[in-house]
Amino acid sequence: MATGQPPPTQPVKVLKLVDEVPGVKSLYLSYKKKDISYRAGQSFRLYVDPDVSKNIFHPFSTASSPTEDYLLFTTRIREESSFKQAFRKLLPGNELTIMGPGPGGLALPDDSSGEVVFLGGGIGITPFRSMAKFATDTGLSHKITLLYSSKTAEDIVFRSEWKELQERNPNLKVVYTVTRPQEGNPKWNGRIGRIDSDFIRQNVKEIDRVYFYIAGPPALITALGGVLEDLKVESQKIQIEAFRGYI
Numbered sequence: 371m372a373t374g375q376p377p378p379t380q381p382v383k384v385l386k387l388v389d390e391v392p393g394v395k396s397l398y399l400s401y402k403k404k405d406i407s408y409r410a411g412q413s414f415r416l417y418v419d420p421d422v423s424k425n426i427f428h429p430f431s432t433a434s435s436p437t438e439d440y441l442l443f444t445t446r447i448r449e450e451s452s453f454k455q456a457f458r459k460l461l462p463g464n465e466l467t468i469m470g471p472g473p474g475g476l477a478l479p480d481d482s483s484g485e486v487v488f489l490g491g492g493i494g495i496t497p498f499r500s501m502a503k504f505a506t507d508t509g510l511s512h513k514i515t516l517l518y519s520s521k522t523a524e525d526i527v528f529r530s531e532w533k534e535l536q537e538r539n540p541n542l543k544v545v546y547t548v549t550r551p552q553e554g555n556p557k558w559n560g561r562i563g564r565i566d567s568d569f570i571r572q573n574v575k576e577i578d579r580v581y582f583y584i585a586g587p588p589a590l591i592t593a594l595g596g597v598l599e600d601l602k603v604e605s606q607k608i609q610i611e612a613f614r615g616y617i
């Protein structure tokens with residue numbers, strides 16, 4: 371049962387809206403650090419209509435880290451979604467409302483001796499950017515591996531940032547796999563196929579010492595949960611953020 375008051379709503383301001391990869395946009399928001407404190411991997415409700423009583427919101431994981439001066443939400447723009455059509459029209463200076471952070475969310479383990487493995491696909495990468503950026507900025511010693519699946523090489527979200535983070539953080543390893551290389555440009559020379567148990571075994575040495583994290587649409591969560599079940603990973607070693615609302 372939920373207890374206590376819901377977190378208060380807070381005003382935020384659009385700094386910029388940028389195209390990330392085809393069909394995916396990132397919204398940068400300025401916020402008052404003294405009023406909003408969050409942990410890497412948590413989520414907020416974003417209201418696109420300034421009139422909060424209309425209740426037009428979606429929950430989003432923060433892609434930003436608390437070490438950054440802005441809040442970052444990244445999402446897939448769908449033509450059929452009225453929320454996303456309002457989102458795509460946001461302009462610098464627009465005032466919006468957020469509520470949160472919501473309870474729970476993903477969190478890096480306090481114990482930094484076990485390896486952390488993020489499994490994500492498509493838009494299911496936002497809380498991983500948040501946690502990897504936080505770990506890098508604050509010098510945490512967690513060994514982090516991101517195994518990330520996208521349709522083509524052009525669909526890899528935050529690709530240049532992952533490169534930069536790996537250059538800064540020797541404990542961070544990122545491995546991509548692409549499911550439809552023939553549709554992409556430039557040509558893909560990396561791994562092809564979905565995230566499966568072989569791919570995990572190839573990249574993770576001691577699976578029984580690992581904390582696994584899964585984020586993304588429910589279908590992805592189900593598929594990756596099945597892969598971890600095949601690998602006999604104990605459920606208490608798995609953290610999940612299901613992006614409910616996607617199918």
Ligand SMILES: Cc1cc2nc3c(=O)[nH]c(=O)nc-3n(C[C@H](O)[C@H](O)[C@H](O)COP(=O)(O)OP(=O)(O)OC[C@H]3O[C@@H](n4cnc5c(N)ncnc54)[C@H](O)[C@@H]3O)c2cc1C
Nearest residue numbers: 413428429430431445446448451453496613614615616617
């Ligand atoms: C904790 C949490 C964190 C989240 N973090 C993120 C995040 O970082 N980034 C992000 O993009 N989303 C995130 N989501 C999901 C987000 O809140 C929206 O639900 C999602 O973006 C879909 O919104 P929409 O406006 O596109 O779909 P909606 O317009 O809200 O969906 C309307 C209807 O369309 C259906 N539908 C949804 N997707 C599709 C599709 N691809 N094809 C056909 N029909 C579809 C839905 O089932 C629904 O019936 C998160 C959700 C939660 C709970």
